[in-house]
Amino acid sequence: MELLNFVLEAGFWVATIRMATPLIFGTLGELLCERAGVLNLGIEGIMAAGSMAGWTWVYMGGDLWTGVCFAAFIGGLIGLLHALLTVQLGLSQHVTGLGITMLASALSSFVFRMLLPKATTPPKIIPFKAFAIPYLSDLPHVGNVLFNQSALTYLAFALVVVVAYVLFRTPVGLAVRMTGENPMAVEAQGLSVFAIRTWAVVAGSALMAVGGAFLTMSAFDAFYIGMVNGRGWICIALVVFASWKPGKALLGCVLFAAFDAIQMRVQQQSGMAVPYQFYLMMPYVFSIMALIIMSRRAAYPRALLVPFRKGER
């Protein structure tokens, strides 16, 4: 009963939407890569790199929005490396992705330590503030929840619509989806599978990096080593949960964040009855359960993980 009251509170939904934001960016980014037929296990590292790049940019005196652009640029650059190795050369997407994650996380920590060698308490920046959209934020119930958020959160929601529109209503999106299903057919149409996959991975990785940047530039105001903390892997599970559809991805991220907010609340309420570590396990357990539930019906893009070589069958 108490929990029901809590779930009906506006504060709960405000927190949920905030916690869902980095997942929305990450899930959309991964979705884009996988729709084109490339699994991007670099996501965990790319998010770390994005969080580092965006934060450093602002810390060095840049403003917030160029910081977001810089994070996206770095993410895109790492994505380009992933695409060169897995698309152009057709290397194992599993191993390459893990290598990219290791490289990107290690580089972020390295650069952070080199720039701020003596930092004991992580230095802070002034992050994005909640921006109330005039009139809309005055709406009863939903106003405060949906229209009094950080600007990056609005961007995440807008991107869901943009990605869905591009993927399902434009020729470009058709080409991307076809590349993930049947690259031979794409080649027969005179389009370049290499180019489509490369750009999809670059764009997807840029989105992941912005998700990482949200952590340091909006959710928190400092960079910690290891702060992505498995969110990237959770996004990969969410993509399967969403059956590669942006709308369902949004739903999955919000649901996931809601569960996460509930477990935090229960954790505070229950005192020490159940150790807090078990609550912290919940997000990972949820992700595995989501995978189990959805995997039977999962319709993977047919050409996912299959490298394309011209003239080879």
Next chain:
Amino acid sequence: MRIEARENVSLTLRTLAPVVAVAAAMAVCSVLLLWAGASPLEGWALMLKGALGSRFAITETLTRATPLVFTGLAAAVAFRAKLWNIGGEGQFYIGAVIATWLGAGSFEMPAYLMIPYLFLAGALGGGLLLLVPTLLKTRLQVDEVVTTLLLNFIVLLFVNWLVFGPWKDPMAMGWPQAAPVVDSAVLPQLFAKSRLHLGFVLALVCAMGTWWFMRSTVWGFEIRAVGASPRASRFAGMPVNAVIVRTALLSGGLAAMAGVSELCGVKGYLTLDLSPGFGYSGIVVAMLAALHPLGVVASSLFVAVIYIGADSMSRAINISNYIADVTTAVCLLAVLVSMFLAKYRIRWR
């Protein structure tokens, strides 16, 4: 750009490729040394000296290589069957947890029984842990990459609970650590005044055993066949799912043995920093060795040199020791490319 398969790949090319790749990776990472204001040659020399420059340094490097051999073998065996076990870190900790559970004074046995007992029990635990995502894969088609990765976080939180909660050692002055294992469970040192322990010998034995197993037994052959082509294996009458389950038990067991070895050989008690990512480094080790069990020994020595060397290099010149993580990651990517270039040639036209 056109990619063509080479008709025949000479042995020289195959052995030279990883060497060239590592050299290229070092060259790339030299940029970071330059950025830190050090001369790359001097930096790499410091790294070598730190890792191999004295008797003590060499034993430290071998000590560091020990868990990497185990986790490297774990990844090599699993990846051979295309079972993407990224959960080496979790399996490592399960091994350490079981060794603490059984070895920290609940009962006594002579060392020659205790040590094999702990290794076997730990290996069983690691194998069972990997069995969960593996059965989800074979029964329900759940992708094992994500489930094994997520299990790492779950296991680490479980260990966190143990060392802060029920297993917290009251004698440890408030530090979050479990009680130490009994004397008979401690792996004996190989040389005086060094930390190198029996686990190293055991790791070498495991590497040779795995090599023999993969090369000369039916089960080993089946693992390789299933990895090369599950459909062909099924067509040839192999029980593909059973083979994958066997692979999982072996791989998880090997990774867990790394945990037992570190716990009983180096630290003596369970803490949250028992592993600085040995499970993940194992993947690098396995790939550098091209998944060859004996190559794993060589590549884990190489990775250990980088980590031990980077520690002393970072003290000597003003550079973060994350340089070790960066270098191994670049080596991994470079070796992947080099193995590709050994098999294919690129024609520009």
